[in-house]
Structure formats: structure tokens, C-alpha cells
Amino acid sequence: MSTGGRRTQRLDKVLSNLGFGSRAELKKKAKQGSIVVNGMVIKDPGKHVDPYKDIIEFDGETIQYREYVYLMLHKPPGVISATEDLRDRTVLDLLDAEHLVFEPFPVGRLDKDTEGLLLLTNDGKLAHELLSPRKHIPKTYEAIVEGRVSEDDVRSFAEGVTLDDGYHTLPGELVIHSDEEQGDGLVCSRISLTIHEGKFHQVKRMFEAVGKKVVYLKRVSMGELRLDENLEIGTYRELTEDELALIGRPSLV
Structure with a gap:
């Protein structure tokens, strides 16, 4: 068992961080002989362990420790991108x-x-890297736009457009996929748009700047990370090792 060093932590902290109970509850479990490290029953949950190297068992189950979690969510409409909200459901x-x-x-x-x-993650450093305005991480969206999107719009977006508050956006890459007649002379265009800021x-405001309205919007990528096409709306999964590498996190530990 490790007893010092940069990676060691209190055993009860490791277990509580993984949801196995409060420190008080873990103290009781330790007295009952429910916590084993490297084959030894541990009665003092305050001992230090290396959660990446030591074999920790709780109630006979070997735990897999990790500090961070990385989740890909196919966010549905109607849900708030926040950790809490008094009125609406949040992604959590x-x-x-x-x-x-x-x-x-x-x-x-x-x-x-x-x-x-x-x-979604608890890796604050990664979040800062991905959201830093200086990084200009590309984000690609698919949208249905009310009105016929034209090549003039493509050129305007490539130069950046001026929003309603006077801000001139960075250049965006607009691709027109199709136009569809909706009846009563109304045309909607299916497009994809890559922007480099947030x-x-x-x-929506970029299209308003050229006299059109977004009626459906879906983000399909952020940097090199793409939405899994098989991930149903409202569901999520952990990132794969390959996807972690795309965001600069080569392994789960």
C-alpha cells in the first residue's frame, strides 16, 4: 500500500468521491471489515492509498478509480444547459x-x-481549454432556416456578419444542403454552419443579420469531437479512448 507521494489520497476520500458513502458511513464499513486494500482488511479509512495502483475492494467488489468523467450527451430541446434551474429540467x-x-x-x-x-465533465482545465476565446474552437451546426439561403449569404458569412448589437463575427463556413417548399410560397433551407466563437x-443572430430565421438547430461537432449518430436524443455515454485523445485527454486516468 502506498503511504505517501503526489498521487496518494485518503481512502475514505477516494471512496466517498466515487459515491460509496459519507466519511461517517465509510468509518462504520471499515470497522465491519468491508474495505480491503491489496488483500489487507483496512479498519482505518483515513489511511493513504494510491487509487491508480492499489487494489481497493469495497463489500467484495474491486473498484475502478478515476478522477474525471467525460460524457457525450445528445441534448434534447426543452432542457437547460446548466447544473441547476428553479423552473426547468437541466442536463444533469x-x-x-x-x-x-x-x-x-x-x-x-x-x-x-x-x-x-x-x-459534460468535471475536468475544469479541459473546459477552460475548450471555451477559451483565444482558441477559436470550431463548432458545427445543422439547421433549418426559414427563407432561401443563397450564395450571397455564404459569402457574407465567410466575411463575418454584423449582429444586432454591432459585433462583427469571425468568418463562418456556411454550406447549403437543400431548399424545400413549405407551401404558401415559403421556402426553408437545410444548411450546416461552422463558427469559431460562441x-x-x-x-440565430447571424441568420437574422441576413434577414432569415432559424427554426431548427442542432450542434453536431465541437473541435474534432463529433456527435455519435447512434446516440438517441436525450441519452448519453462516456467518451471512448479515441474521443478522449481528440480533446487532448489520452486516457481515463
Whole structure:
């Protein structure tokens, strides 16, 4: 058993962080002989262990320790990208207890009525890296826009457009996929748009700047991380090792 060093932690802290109980509860479990480290029954849960190297068993189950959790959520419309809200459901309400214990938070936000890729983690350093305005992390959206999106709009977005508050956006890459007649002479365009910043309601306001209205919006990528096409709306999963590497986190530990 490790007794010192940079990676060691109190045993009760390790177990409580993983949701196995409060420190008081863990003290009782230790007295009952329920905690074993490297084959030795531990009666003092205050002992230091290396959770990445020591074999820790709780009630006969070997635990897998990790400090951080990285979750890909297919956010549904109607849910708030926040950790708490007094009126509406938040993205945390979609998570299981086994992940809530890590106290994850959304990296950035999607509007209430927007669906798509949302990363949740408790890795504050990663969140800062991904959200830093200086990094200009690209974010790609698919949208249905009321009105015929034209090549003039493509050129305007490529130069950046001026929003309603006078801010001139960075260049965006607009791709027109199709136009669809909706009846009564109304046309809607299916597009994708990649932007390199994250101003409030930015995609919607960019189209308003060229006289059009977004009626459906879905984020499909953030940096190199893409929304899993098989992930049903309202569900989530942990990132794979390959996806962790894409965001600069090569392993779960």
C-alpha cells in the first residue's frame, strides 16, 4: 500500500468521491471489515492509498478509480444547459447517479430549444481549454432556416456578419444542403454552419443579420469531437479512448 507521494489520497476520500458513502458511513464499513486494500482488511479509512495502483475492494467488489468523467450527451430541446434551474429540467437531470457523483457540468451551453452535442465533465482545465476565446474552437451546426439561403449569404458569412448589437463575427463556413417548399410560397433551407466563437444565440443572430430565421438547430461537432449518430436524443455515454485523445485527454486516468 502506498503511504505517501503526489498521487496518494485518503481512502475514505477516494471512496466517498466515487459515491460509496459519507466519511461517517465509510468509518462504520471499515470497522465491519468491508474495505480491503491489496488483500489487507483496512479498519482505518483515513489511511493513504494510491487509487491508480492499489487494489481497493469495497463489500467484495474491486473498484475502478478515476478522477474525471467525460460524457457525450445528445441534448434534447426543452432542457437547460446548466447544473441547476428553479423552473426547468437541466442536463444533469438526464444523468445516472453513478455519473452525478462526479459533479459534472456542461462545457459551454446550448440554447434551451437547441439539440445536439454537449460535453459534460468535471475536468475544469479541459473546459477552460475548450471555451477559451483565444482558441477559436470550431463548432458545427445543422439547421433549418426559414427563407432561401443563397450564395450571397455564404459569402457574407465567410466575411463575418454584423449582429444586432454591432459585433462583427469571425468568418463562418456556411454550406447549403437543400431548399424545400413549405407551401404558401415559403421556402426553408437545410444548411450546416461552422463558427469559431460562441456569442449568445450566435447562429440565430447571424441568420437574422441576413434577414432569415432559424427554426431548427442542432450542434453536431465541437473541435474534432463529433456527435455519435447512434446516440438517441436525450441519452448519453462516456467518451471512448479515441474521443478522449481528440480533446487532448489520452486516457481515463
